[in-house]
Amino acid sequence: DQQVKQNSPSLSVQEGRISILNCDYTNSMFDYFLWYKKYPAEGPTFLISISSIKDKNEDGRFTVFLNKSAKHLSLHIVPSQPGDSAVYFCAASYTNAGKSTFGDGTTLTVKP
Amino acid sequence: GAGVSQSPSNKVTEKGKDVELRCDPISGHTALYWYRQSLGQGLEFLIYFQGNSAPDKSGLPSDRFSAERTGGSVSTLTIQRTQQEDSAVYLCASSDRGRKGEKLFFGSGTQLSVL
DSSP states (O other): OOSEEOOOSEEEEETTSOEEEEEEEOOTTOOEEEEEEEOTTSOOEEEEEEETTOSEEEETTEEEEEETTTTEEEEEESSOOGGGOEEEEEEEEOTTTOSOEEOOOEEEEEEO | OOSOEEEOSEEEEOTTOOEEEEEEOOTTOOEEEEEEEOTTOOEEEEEEEETTSOOBOTTOOSTTEEEEESTTSOEEEEEOSOOGGGOEEEEEEEESSOOTTOOOEEOOOEEEEEO
């Protein structure tokens, strides 16, 4: 039973346009969500997070939106840059869980 | 060092042999995690250490897998009698206090290949 799902394995966008990466979750106990970016041969690095008490969090070009009723979150990157090309992982956690549960990732390719 | 360090970066072993993977977390971080990523898959949780608490071993796939954390710092993940399905990138991460929502700092991983 996969509790965090990223249904799009890959996404390709043109430089300067918006990238939208989606994530769905099934466990209603999750109340904190994080996005990580991973380049080949490197470990994931933290990008942005959101608490369930919010529906939006913005950091520069990156914005995460949370729809609790739909158990859905999305990461928007505007404008997209070639250096954003990487694998993006959605992760979720809840109080006392300790660990984060990750999705399978979406590979983003930004074309110049 | 400033980041999470893992060694070796690559390990090739024969089926049936034991392997040990090492993780040096960021100094001062009390929480340490092991995940693995099989080819084309997401990050699979293995085990979590938080301070002096009993570790959360709920993700270990079989009793061939074990891990320890000595002195609240360095951790070793041991896989006994390796199988081909154990081939994956093993990632270690640490965080400040292991609180909900706290971001994880990952090492570059150990690529394990079981022949």
